[in-house]
Amino acid sequence: MELPLVLEQKFQTLLQRYPIKRSALVPMALYAQDVFGYVNDDLIAEIARRIDLSPLHVNETLAYYSMIRRKPAGKHHVQVCTNVSCMLRGGNQIYDFVRKKLEISHKEVTADGMFSLEEVECIGACTGAPAMQINYDFYENLTQRSTDQLLDALDKGSRPARTQPTSGAVHERHPAEVPVISRLFGVPDSHKLDVYLQHDGYKGLERALKELTPDQVVEEVKKSNLRGRGGAGFPTGMKWSFVPKDPGKTKYILCNADESEPGTCKDRPLMEMAPHQLIEGVVIAGRAVEAHRGYIYIRGEYRYVLEIVDAAIEEAYARGYLGKNILGSGFDFDLTTHTGAGAYECGEESALMESLEGKRGYPRIRPPFPAVVGLYGAPTVINNVETLSAVPSILHRGAEWYSSLGSAKNGGTRLFCISGHVNRPGIYELPMGFNLKRMLEEVAGGISRGRKLKAVIPGGSSCPLLKAEEIDLPMDFDSLAKAGSMLGSGGVVVIDEGTCMVDLARRIMHFYAHESCGWCIPCREGTAWLRKMLDRFHSGGGRREDIALIGELSKNMLGRTFCPLGDAAALPTISIVKKWPHEFEAHLAGNCPYQPAEALTAVFG
Numbered sequence: 001m002e003l004p005l006v007l008e009q010k011f012q013t014l015l016q017r018y019p020i021k022r023s024a025l026v027p028m029a030l031y032a033q034d035v036f037g038y039v040n041d042d043l044i045a046e047i048a049r050r051i052d053l054s055p056l057h058v059n060e061t062l063a064y065y066s067m068i069r070r071k072p073a074g075k076h077h078v079q080v081c082t083n084v085s086c087m088l089r090g091g092n093q094i095y096d097f098v099r100k101k102l103e104i105s106h107k108e109v110t111a112d113g114m115f116s117l118e119e120v121e122c123i124g125a126c127t128g129a130p131a132m133q134i135n136y137d138f139y140e141n142l143t144q145r146s147t148d149q150l151l152d153a154l155d156k157g158s159r160p161a162r163t164q165p166t167s168g169a170v171h172e173r174h175p176a177e178v179p180v181i182s183r184l185f186g187v188p189d190s191h192k193l194d195v196y197l198q199h200d201g202y203k204g205l206e207r208a209l210k211e212l213t214p215d216q217v218v219e220e221v222k223k224s225n226l227r228g229r230g231g232a233g234f235p236t237g238m239k240w241s242f243v244p245k246d247p248g249k250t251k252y253i254l255c256n257a258d259e260s261e262p263g264t265c266k267d268r269p270l271m272e273m274a275p276h277q278l279i280e281g282v283v284i285a286g287r288a289v290e291a292h293r294g295y296i297y298i299r300g301e302y303r304y305v306l307e308i309v310d311a312a313i314e315e316a317y318a319r320g321y322l323g324k325n326i327l328g329s330g331f332d333f334d335l336t337t338h339t340g341a342g343a344y345e346c347g348e349e350s351a352l353m354e355s356l357e358g359k360r361g362y363p364r365i366r367p368p369f370p371a372v373v374g375l376y377g378a379p380t381v382i383n384n385v386e387t388l389s390a391v392p393s394i395l396h397r398g399a400e401w402y403s404s405l406g407s408a409k410n411g412g413t414r415l416f417c418i419s420g421h422v423n424r425p426g427i428y429e430l431p432m433g434f435n436l437k438r439m440l441e442e443v444a445g446g447i448s449r450g451r452k453l454k455a456v457i458p459g460g461s462s463c464p465l466l467k468a469e470e471i472d473l474p475m476d477f478d479s480l481a482k483a484g485s486m487l488g489s490g491g492v493v494v495i496d497e498g499t500c501m502v503d504l505a506r507r508i509m510h511f512y513a514h515e516s517c518g519w520c521i522p523c524r525e526g527t528a529w530l531r532k533m534l535d536r537f538h539s540g541g542g543r544r545e546d547i548a549l550i551g552e553l554s555k556n557m558l559g560r561t562f563c564p565l566g567d568a569a570a571l572p573t574i575s576i577v578k579k580w581p582h583e584f585e586a587h588l589a590g591n592c593p594y595q596p597a598e599a600l601t602a603v604f605g
C-alpha cells in the first residue's frame with residue numbers, strides 16, 4: 001500500500017525508535033488514523049507487514065485501545081466528557097445539547113460527514129470542567145452558548161483556538177502556594193530551553209553529573225522524602241535503589257504520562273509549560289541508576305502536548321542535554337516519546353510496559369517487579385510526570401530544602417487539582433500536609449453558589465470519599481491513610497449538598513466498568529454488575545436489600561484482582577454506601593430526590 005509521504009516518514013521514524021518493531025504498532029495506527037480518519041483493513045495489513053506480525057494480531061491489539069476507530073468519523077470528532085468533575089459542572093447537559101444540535105447520538109456521524117459525537121471518559125481537563133475535545137483540541141469551561149458558537153464556527157470552516165491552560169494551571173498565586181515545579185506556569189515561552197535555563201534549568205543535572213556519584217544521587221532523592229505522585233506514594237529514592245547495580249546492563253527510565261485518573265489534570269500543564277524540567281528529571285533518574293535510555297509514555301488524547309515534548313527533546317539534543325557525553329560528563333542518555341491510544345489501564349505500570357511493547361495493556365503478574373524485570377525484560381524505573389519534575393529542584397537546591405517544604409516523611413510540595421463545586425477550581429502547588437479544609441475554603445475560594453459542602457474525593461476517583469466533617473486534616477499520604485482514604489494522584493473533587501451520591505457512585509462505577517480490561521473475573525463481572533445495580537437504583541428500581549448487596553459485592557472485589565483497578569472501583573463505592581445509606585433509602589420511593597440539572601445554572605448559561 002502506498003502511503004502519503006508524511007505518513008511514510010512518520011512510519012520510518014517510529015520503526016527506528018524502539019528495540020522491537022512491534023512497539024511502533026499503536027503510534028503507527030494512531031498516526032494513520034490522523035491521515036485517513038480511521039484505521040481500515042488495508043492499513044491494518046500494511047502495519048502488520050511492516051512490523052512482521054499477522055493482521056489478526058494487529059487487529060486484536062488495536063481493538064483494546066478506545067481511540068482507534070475502525071469506522072470513519074466526522075471531519076470534527078466531538079468528544080464530550082461526562083466523568084465526575086465534568087458531571088458536577090454540567091457535562092451531561094453539554095452532551096445532551098450537542099446531541100440535539102447535531103441530531104446524532106454516541107458514535108454517530110452527521111449525514112454531511114462534518115461531525116461525529118462521542119461521550120467519553122475523563123480527558124484530563126477537570127479544573128476546566130465542563131470540557132470537550134474536538135479532534136485533539138481542548139475546549140474548557142463550556143456553557144451552552146459557547147458550545148453552540150464553537151460548533152457553528154467549525155461548521156463554517158473556522159477552527160476556534162483551543163483553551164489555554166489558564167483555566168486550570170495559570171492563575172493568580174495564592175499566598176499559601178510554593179511554586180517549585182509550577183514556577184514556570186504562566187511564564188511566556190516557558191517550554192523553550194532558553195527560558196528554562198533562565199529559571200535554574202539543568203542545574204540539578206549538572207550537579208548530578210559533575211559533583212555526585214550515581215549512588216549519591218539516589219541518596220539525595222531518598223533524603224528529600226519525595227514520594228511517588230502517581231498515586232501509591234512509594235518513596236522515589238527507595239524505588240531507584242532496587243535497580244541492580246550493573247553499569248553494563250541495559251536499563252530503562254520510563255515516565256508515566258498516561259494521566260487518566262478522573263479528577264487529575266496536572267501532567268498536561270507540566271509537560272506543556274515545563275517540558276525541559278521533565279526531561280531533566282528523566283536524565284537525572286538515568287544517571288542515578290546508570291540507565292542510558294528513556295521513554296515518556298503520553299496518553300493519546302494529549303497530542304499537542306506530545307508535539308511540545310518532542311520539540312523540547314529535539315532542542316535538548318541540539319544543545320547537549322541529551323545524547324552522547326552530556327555536559328562533557330561522559331554520560332550518554334537517549335530519550336523519546338511514545339503515545340498511548342486511550343486505555344486507563346495503561347496507567348498501571350506493568351500494563352504501561354506491555355502497551356509500550358506493542359501489546360494490549362494487560363498488567364503483569366508480580367514478582368518480578370519492574371526494577372528487576374521491566375520493559376523489554378530489562379530493569380526499569382517507572383515514575384510519574386510530577387515525580388520526575390520534582391527531581392531537578394531536589395538536586396539543585398538540596399534534599400534538606402525540599403524535604404523541609406512538606407511534612408514528616410512527605411517531602412516537598414505537590415500539585416493539587418481542585419475541581420467540582422468550588423468558586424476557584426484550579427491546579428495549586430501547596431506544601432505536602434496542607435490542611436484540606438483550608439485548601440477548599442481559602443485557596444479554592446469556598447463552595448460555589450453559597451452551598452454547603454457534602455463530600456470530597458481527596459485524590460482522584462479511586463479514593464474513598466470524605467464527609468464534610470472529616471476534612472480538617474493534613475493532605476499527605478499518611479494522614480489520608482489514617483482517615484481511611486488516600487492522597488492518590490492529588491485530584492481533589494468537591495461535591496456540594498445538591499449532589500445525589502447514588503448518582504455519583506453510579507457514574508464512578510460506569511468509568512471503572514468501561515475501563516476494566518476484563519482479565520480477572522472479580523473486576524470484569526463485579527464492575528459490570530455494580531454498574532447495572534447502581535443504574536437501576538438511581539432510576540428508582542432499587543430494592544432495600546440491594547443497599548447491603550452493593551457494599552458486599554464491592555468488598556468481594558477488594559484484593560482479589562491482578563491490578564489495583566478492582567480496588568479502585570470498590571473503594572469509593574464502599575465509602576458512599578457506608579457514609580450515605582440514607583440517600584439510597586431515599587431512592588426506594590421511586591425517584592431521585594435531587595435535581596442535578598437545577599444545580600448547574602451558574603455554569604450552564
Ligand code: SF4
Pocket residue numbers: 345363515516517518519520521523524561562563564565566
Ligand atoms: Fe484487568 Fe480489572 Fe483485573 Fe486490572 S483488576 S487486570 S483492569 S480485569
